[in-house]
Amino acid sequence: MSTTPHDLREQVRRRYAESALTVIDGSCGCGGGGCCSDDSAASAVTSERFGEVLYDVEQRGELPDAAVLASLGCGNPVAVADLHEGETVLDLGSGGGIDVILSAKRVGAGGTAYGLDMTDEMLALAQRNARDAGVTNVHFLKGLIEAIPLPADSVDVVISNCVINLSTDKAAVLTEIARVLKPGGRVGVSDVVAEDHLTAEDRAARGSYVGCIAGALSRSEYVAGLEAAGFEDVSVEFTHEVADGMHGAIVKGRKAG
Numbered sequence: 105m106s107t108t109p110h111d112l113r114e115q116v117r118r119r120y121a122e123s124a125l126t127v128i129d130g131s132c133g134c135g136g137g138g139c140c141s142d143d144s145a146a147s148a149v150t151s152e153r154f155g156e157v158l159y160d161v162e163q164r165g166e167l168p169d170a171a172v173l174a175s176l177g178c179g180n181p182v183a184v185a186d187l188h189e190g191e192t193v194l195d196l197g198s199g200g201g202i203d204v205i206l207s208a209k210r211v212g213a214g215g216t217a218y219g220l221d222m223t224d225e226m227l228a229l230a231q232r233n234a235r236d237a238g239v240t241n242v243h244f245l246k247g248l249i250e251a252i253p254l255p256a257d258s259v260d261v262v263i264s265n266c267v268i269n270l271s272t273d274k275a276a277v278l279t280e281i282a283r284v285l286k287p288g289g290r291v292g293v294s295d296v297v298a299e300d301h302l303t304a305e306d307r308a309a310r311g312s313y314v315g316c317i318a319g320a321l322s323r324s325e326y327v328a329g330l331e332a333a334g335f336e337d338v339s340v341e342f343t344h345e346v347a348d349g350m351h352g353a354i355v356k357g358r359k360a361g
């Protein structure tokens with residue numbers, strides 16, 4: 105029997121609810137990817153490619169331990185987002201809140217950082233982490249990245265860390281990013297991206313969907329999707345290999361002004 109998009113999303117939700125609970129109950133340090141990256145990959149290898157190691161010591165020092173432990177990303181979007189005081193930032197699939205907290209500190213009291221996630225357990229963990237970090241200019245929203253619960257033209261910067269590959273409707277996500285961004289607004293996300301020669305079957309052979317590998321777009325699919333959604337100056341830069349022919353990447357674009 106084939107897996108429907110609804111089933112796949114439910115598998116993703118369950119997987120990340122479990123990850124959040126292991127941090128909340130203290131039974132697992134998810135950081136380093138040990139329990140949160142792809143099941144099929146060796147954890148000693150994935151620990152260098154996912155999670156807290158992708159943040160420098162100074163950034164980790166700004167965060168509560170649980171926010172660092174809950175890090176499940178494949179990059180560091182805050183490091184490349186060039187955030188400014190007063191801006192409004194939206195983090196898609198905000199997980200334990202690591203990038204929302206770092207963003208909130210960079211945009212300051214005059215700015216706002218939103219985190220959007222579909223998983224109740226992650227939202228609870230992120231709220232706790234933001235409280236412990238002492239940031240008040242944050243709002244965590246429950247919802248889908250395919251139907252962002254914010255008005256059009258309301259956000260300066262959209263970031264995301266290892267989430268778009270998990271979406272069952274990536275075209276909808278990219279269209280929604282374009283809708284909520286103000287004219288001239290930026291998108292800067294970290295994601296797993298495949299080399300163009302890898303077929304969907306090749307990608308699935310390298311890791312699971314919930315482990316952020318099988319659902320990854322290729323570089324040219326990402327570029328085409330962003331351009332179709334109305335982005336200019338699109339770039340996809342591979343930063344580190346996470347599986348054979350598959351990379352952590354920084355994906356950027358600008359909404360036409």
Ligand SMILES: C[S@@+](CC[C@H](N)C(=O)[O-])C[C@H]1O[C@@H](n2cnc3c(N)ncnc32)[C@H](O)[C@@H]1O
Binds near residue numbers: 121196199223266272
């Ligand atoms: C791999 S984790 C990354 C979390 C966080 N960005 C980080 O770097 O630690 C993926 C997160 O995205 C959320 N997520 C996955 N698909 C989603 C969707 N379609 N809509 C909203 N949230 C989603 C999951 O609940 C989970 O918290």
